[in-house]
Amino acid sequence: MHDAQMDYYGTRLATCSSDRSVKIFDVRNGGQILIADLRGHEGPVWQVAWAHPMYGNILASCSYDRKVIIWREENGTWEKSHEHAGHDSSVNSVCWAPHDYGLILACGSSDGAISLLTYTGEGQWEVKKINNAHTIGCNAVSWAPAVVPGSLIDHPSGQKPNYIKRFASGGCDNLIKLWKEEEDGQWKEEQKLEAHSDWVRDVAWAPSIGLPTSTIASCSQDGRVFIWTCDDASSNTWSPKLLHKFNDVVWHVSWSITANILAVSGGDNKVTLWKESVDGQWVCISDVNKGQGSVSASVTEGQQNEQ
Amino acid sequence: MEELDGEPTVTLIPGVNSKKNQMYFDWGPGEMLVCETSFNKKEKSEMVPSCPFIYIIRKDVDVYSQILRKLFNESHGIFLGLQRIDEELTGKSRKSQLVRVSKNYRSVIRACMEEMHQVAIAAKDPANGRQFSSQVSILSAMELIWNLCEILFIEVAPAGPLLLHLLDWVRLHVCEVDSLSADVLGSENPSKHDSFWNLVTILVLQGRLDEARQMLSKEADASPASAGICRIMGDLMRTMPILSPGNTQTLTELELKWQHWHEECERYLQDSTFATSPHLESLLKIMLGDEAALLEQKELLSNWYHFLVTRLLYSNPTVKPIDLHYYAQSSLDLFLGGESSPEPLDNILLAAFEFDIHQVIKECSIALSNWWFVAHLTDLLDHCKLLQSHNLYFGSNMREFLLLEYASGLFAHPSLWQLGVDYFDYCPELGRVSLELHIERIPLNTEQKALKVLRICEQRQMTEQVRSICKILAMKAVRNNRLGSALSWSIRAKDAAFATLVSDRFLRDYCERGCFSDLDLIDNLGPAMMLSDRLTFLGKYREFHRMYGEKRFADAASLLLSLMTSRIAPRSFWMTLLTDALPLLEQKQTYELMRCLEDLTSRRPVHGESDTEQLQDDDIETTKVEMLRLSLARNLARAIIREGSLEGS
Numbered sequence: 007m008h009d010a011q012m013d014y015y016g017t018r019l020a021t022c023s024s025d026r027s028v029k030i031f032d033v034r035n036g037g038q039i040l041i042a043d044l045r046g047h048e049g050p051v052w053q054v055a056w057a058h059p060m061y062g063n064i065l066a067s068c069s070y071d072r073k074v075i076i077w078r079e080e081n082g083t084w085e086k087s088h089e090h091a092g093h094d095s096s097v098n099s100v101c102w103a104p105h106d107y108g109l110i111l112a113c114g115s116s117d118g119a120i121s122l123l124t125y126t127g128e129g130q131w132e133v134k135k136i137n138n139a140h141t142i143g144c145n146a147v148s149w150a151p152a153v154v155p156g157s158l159i160d161h162p163s164g165q166k167p168n169y170i171k172r173f174a175s176g177g178c179d180n181l182i183k184l185w186k187e188e189e190d191g192q193w194k195e196e197q198k199l200e201a202h203s204d205w206v207r208d209v210a211w212a213p214s215i216g217l218p219t220s221t222i223a224s225c226s227q228d229g230r231v232f233i234w235t236c237d238d239a240s241s242n243t244w245s246p247k248l249l250h251k252f253n254d255v256v257w258h259v260s261w262s263i264t265a266n267i268l269a270v271s272g273g274d275n276k277v278t279l280w281k282e283s284v285d286g287q288w289v290c291i292s293d294v295n296k297g298q299g300s301v302s303a304s305v306t307e308g309q310q311n312e313q
Numbered sequence: 314m315e316e317l318d319g320e321p322t323v324t325l326i327p328g329v330n331s332k333k334n335q336m337y338f339d340w341g342p343g344e345m346l347v348c349e350t351s352f353n354k355k356e357k358s359e360m361v362p363s364c365p366f367i368y369i370i371r372k373d374v375d376v377y378s379q380i381l382r383k384l385f386n387e388s389h390g391i392f393l394g395l396q397r398i399d400e401e402l403t404g405k406s407r408k409s410q411l412v413r414v415s416k417n418y419r420s421v422i423r424a425c426m427e428e429m430h431q432v433a434i435a436a437k438d439p440a441n442g443r444q445f446s447s448q449v450s451i452l453s454a455m456e457l458i459w460n461l462c463e464i465l466f467i468e469v470a471p472a473g474p475l476l477l478h479l480l481d482w483v484r485l486h487v488c489e490v491d492s493l494s495a496d497v498l499g500s501e502n503p504s505k506h507d508s509f510w511n512l513v514t515i516l517v518l519q520g521r522l523d524e525a526r527q528m529l530s531k532e533a534d535a536s537p538a539s540a541g542i543c544r545i546m547g548d549l550m551r552t553m554p555i556l557s558p559g560n561t562q563t564l565t566e567l568e569l570k571w572q573h574w575h576e577e578c579e580r581y582l583q584d585s586t587f588a589t590s591p592h593l594e595s596l597l598k599i600m601l602g603d604e605a606a607l608l609e610q611k612e613l614l615s616n617w618y619h620f621l622v623t624r625l626l627y628s629n630p631t632v633k634p635i636d637l638h639y640y641a642q643s644s645l646d647l648f649l650g651g652e653s654s655p656e657p658l659d660n661i662l663l664a665a666f667e668f669d670i671h672q673v674i675k676e677c678s679i680a681l682s683n684w685w686f687v688a689h690l691t692d693l694l695d696h697c698k699l700l701q702s703h704n705l706y707f708g709s710n711m712r713e714f715l716l717l718e719y720a721s722g723l724f725a726h727p728s729l730w731q732l733g734v735d736y737f738d739y740c741p742e743l744g745r746v747s748l749e750l751h752i753e754r755i756p757l758n759t760e761q762k763a764l765k766v767l768r769i770c771e772q773r774q775m776t777e778q779v780r781s782i783c784k785i786l787a788m789k790a791v792r793n794n795r796l797g798s799a800l801s802w803s804i805r806a807k808d809a810a811f812a813t814l815v816s817d818r819f820l821r822d823y824c825e826r827g828c829f830s831d832l833d834l835i836d837n838l839g840p841a842m843m844l845s846d847r848l849t850f851l852g853k854y855r856e857f858h859r860m861y862g863e864k865r866f867a868d869a870a871s872l873l874l875s876l877m878t879s880r881i882a883p884r885s886f887w888m889t890l891l892t893d894a895l896p897l898l899e900q901k902q903t904y905e906l907m908r909c910l911e912d913l914t915s916r917r918p919v920h921g922e923s924d925t926e927q928l929q930d931d932d933i934e935t936t937k938v939e940m941l942r943l944s945l946a947r948n949l950a951r952a953i954i955r956e957g958s959l960e961g962s
Binding site: 010011012014015016017058059060061062063079080081105213214215216260261262263264266269 | 339340717721743745746747750751753754755756757781784785787788789792
């Protein structure tokens with residue numbers, strides 16, 4: 007299994023793996039019931055991503071077979087809704103944009119390109135491609151939270167406020183790049199963040215909690231995890247802070263819903279949880295370790311407390 | 314990186330015993346973390362199927378306990394009451410209110426403890442029973458700490474009353490006395506009972522001298538030989554000066570009297586008055602505050618804080634609050650005697666005796682498994698204006714930080730999340746945005762729940778969330794073919810695009826079945842109709858049908874005509890409209906319609922249909938158009954004749 011993602015409400019879990027399948031489980035009340043086994047990829051599936059529920063039950067998956075498939079649940083059954091085959095090499099990462107922008111999917115591929123699929127209605131998807139986003143390949147994409155510039159006035163229906171769409175990508179060129187959509191609809195590289203000395207494996211843009219700062223977490227083959235912050239007042243200056251140097255590759259970083267905890271998963275078989283302390287330093291608050299036969303306290307407590 | 318006070322706790326997951334697999338994870342909305350073994354390498358070559366296990370880890374498992382749920386519910390009510398206490402109140406009245414709140418919290422803890430104790434006893438499975446028992450002891454420790462904090466920080470007892478409060482505190486928490494007393498008194502010959510002297514001793518240790526005297530009188534009755542010394546001891550006990558609540562004497566007076574009494578006891582010791590009874594002699598030494606004698610009673614005292622209070626009672630009853638910590642530290646050291654080291658509870662109590670509130674909260678946060686205790690206690694202490702705010706990144710002060718953590722934990726639970734909403738409301742800095750982020754993640758399984766969530770959002774003017782939730786519900790309704798529901802949700806969401814989509818579905822349904830569903834809704838759209846052109850058309854079209862049904866043909870015809878000429882009707886619908894129009898038309902209107910028809914036929918746009926389909930459609934369309942032309946022409950002819958004849962006559 008390569009990836010798993012909970013849906014918006016934590017009631018369903020989508021997983022994908024080397025056996026080319028995408029599976030969907032119902033995980034309510036601690037159960038794990040298989041709802042669907044989706045076949046369609048011809049190679050290992052690397053990542054899955056749930057779209058916002060206001061668009062229905064939609065799941066995107068990307069695979070070694072260079073394809074991105076968008077699955078939709080209609081009348082209780084899951085079907086392939088769209089297939090995007092615009093890449094020359096494995097597609098490594100998919101990420102849905104904030105729902106405010108509409109239904110937009112970013113896909114990062116080993117051919118170095120990033121494609122953006124926008125749903126235009128009636129089963130149609132419009133494709134924009136950023137070629138050579140990262141030399142050698144792009145490993146991760148992550149969208150910035152939706153923030154309207156200026157004041158948030160209640161817009162009359164039908165009129166969309168002018169969002170500035172941004173996302174971050176991490177690649178095999180050891181760089182993190184920030185992309186911004188221009189007024190003409192084209193995507194431009196806005197920033198290059200350099201700090202890693204090996205492939206960037208994952209990037210995660212933190213949810214917005216109303217403060218004027220933006221935060222991005224990145225992790226790399228070089229074992230380092232950086233926290234990048236930008237004070238939006240002066241804009242455009244991102245300063246990295248080293249969270250920790252691990253002894254092995256770090257594969258995945260992810261923010262909790264209110265962005266107060268960062269979870270990091272690394273090659274040392276551990277998932278560590280980090281929190282920012284009073285003076286802006288990041289502190290490890292917990293280790294979740296894959297054990298060898300010992301029983302976890304929190305897991306059994308959870309089971310016993312379910313009366 | 315900052316130094317942590319302790320190593321972060323390691324939670325082990327039983328997993329596949331292989332060095333190659335790594336752990337992957339994902340955040341769920343309710344603080345759940347899914348961990349699994351995964352296989353991800355730079356070279357994507359190996360296709361060995363790994364053995365996938367998925368674990369769901371929850372941070373706040375306590376949320377799922379039935380009994381603790383009562384604790385959460387009831388303390389929620391107390392919390393709200395506290396927030397609403399009149400800020401104008403100051404001084405004594407405010408203090409007594411705050412003390413009352415504290416006592417309320419404590420009684421809730423005790424109630425919970427009692428219930429859990431019952432369950433522990435009744436548990437059939439010993440492992441379960443043990444688990445409940447350990448929960449009971451945790452709750453008991455919580456109440457112990459809270460009680461002490463109440464005495465020191467909220468009640469702020471001064472020297473004199475301080476000791477009385479501490480005595481009460483100890484008596485409340487070392488409860489073996491009552492069962493022992495029942496045992497001894499219930500026996501035939503109490504003074505001959507094995508535990509008689511233990512009982513008397515512990516009564517003395519707890520300062521319950523009246524009861525001790527009663528015991529001694531039984532002994533005096535039973536063995537006349539010792540009656541004399543029992544009486545003397547009894548007198549000593551009776552005359553010990555102690556501050557009683559209604560007493561008007563000053564502290565200095567009390568001290569003086571106590572000094573005298575102490576010297577009297579000393580004299581009895583020197584005279585070896587009680588030499589014949591080792592028991593009585595050791596009692597005397599205890600009452601003289603002799604440390605060695607006290608330490609001999611370790612087992613009866615059972616813990617160092619009991620030792621501390623007894624020591625204070627018999628050596629320094631007018632102790633000042635600021636001096637407490639000297640006694641506390643030395644009592645702990647003496648009691649443990651270097652044999653064991655302090656437990657977390659001991660450290661917490663020590664911190665309290667040192668009046669180091671931050672340390673108390675910090676240690677409690679580390680020791681306890683969920684945020685309930687520290688969140689509520691800190692909030693109460695904040696209301697006592699005892700906390701200076703530290704600037705934390707999350708929550709501008711410690712109180713808010715803890716409340717946010719606690720409330721977030723509540724959102725993991727399918728019904729307790731509602732309590733969480735109120736807690737967020739009282740977090741001025743980040744409460745609102747935290748609520749916004751959490752509330753969107755509540756699964757909307759039932760209409761009721763959805764309405765509840767919406768009401769909460771609307772009350773707080775969270776328009777973005779309202780819109781988002783309404784859109785989600787509209788989409789759900791469409792997928793379940795409940796078009797009426799979908800329409801009303803999209804209207805509530807002010808989502809024009811979606812309203813158009815649903816209206817289209819309605820119209821399509823009408824074309825297929827010849828009738829409308831959800832007539833009530835469409836009839837009563839009112840101003841909401843303006844949301845989208847398609848919706849307006851739907852409403853007006855339905856109105857046309859109604860007028861037709863009521864035989865108001867002239868009005869119906871005009872409405873229909875205006876629908877066509879104003880161009881809000883979708884092109885796909887024009888044929889239908891034209892067909893509907895036929896029976897109604899007058900001459901003038903027919904001309905208009907014919908013009909529309911020409912329009913329609915001349916500019917037929919092609920929308921992605923395949924060639925063959927289009928040809929077929931074209932055929933049908935052509936036939937339809939021809940028939941319409943014919944009907945219109947006939948209509949025109951009729952109209953001309955009719956109008957002509959009317960005018961003529």
